[in-house]
Amino acid sequence: MEPVTEATDPLALERQVCFALSVASRAVIGLYRPLLQPMGLTHPQYLAMLALWQHEPLSVKRLGELLQLDPGTLSPLLKRLEALGYISRERDARDERALSVTLTAEGRRLRAEAERIPPAIVSRLGMSLEELQDLHGALTRVIAAAQGG
Structure with missing residues (x-):
């Protein structure tokens, strides 16, 4: 029987996809922090704003689906x-049970400031746009596979 080495050990930490994803996620989100701080946004709030800038107005339910967040986290x-004055939540006129989320004028204005973020992240990562697009595609496939799709 051959001795187990780091290269052959199926449980070696450095070989685990979950470990690489976890460390990469924390590191990349860390790059966003100083860019989001002047806007008063956390990374999850930034993702919500991205969804609203693209799809507004959105029901709370649909926003949760897009962000893949449960109501207890999203609310x-x-x-x-x-409270920051970026969005408003109101009862949907067509369905009183549903809350509709819309951007305020300040929330719309913030988009121009946020447009500086993607190029800054690309620059800080030091990777080509093609590499990042390939990574995005691979991660999208990982997400689909993990969700059984």
Whole structure:
């Protein structure tokens, strides 16, 4: 029987996809922090704003689906964005049970400031746009596979 080495050990930490994803996620989100701080946004709040800039207005339910967040996580995030004056939440006129999320004038204005973020992240990562697009594609496939799709 051959001795187990780092190269052959199926449980070697450095070989685990989950470990690489976890470290990469923390590191990349860390790059966003100083860029988001002047806007008063956390990374999850930034993702919500991205969804709203693209698809507004959105029901709270649809926003949760897009962000893949449960209501218990999404609700406090939206309350904070509303307190910052970036969004408003109102009952949907067509369905009183549903809350509709819309951007305020300040939330719309913030988009121009946020447009500086993607190129800054690309620059800080030091990777080509093609490499990042390939990575995005691979991660999208990982997400689909992990979700059984």
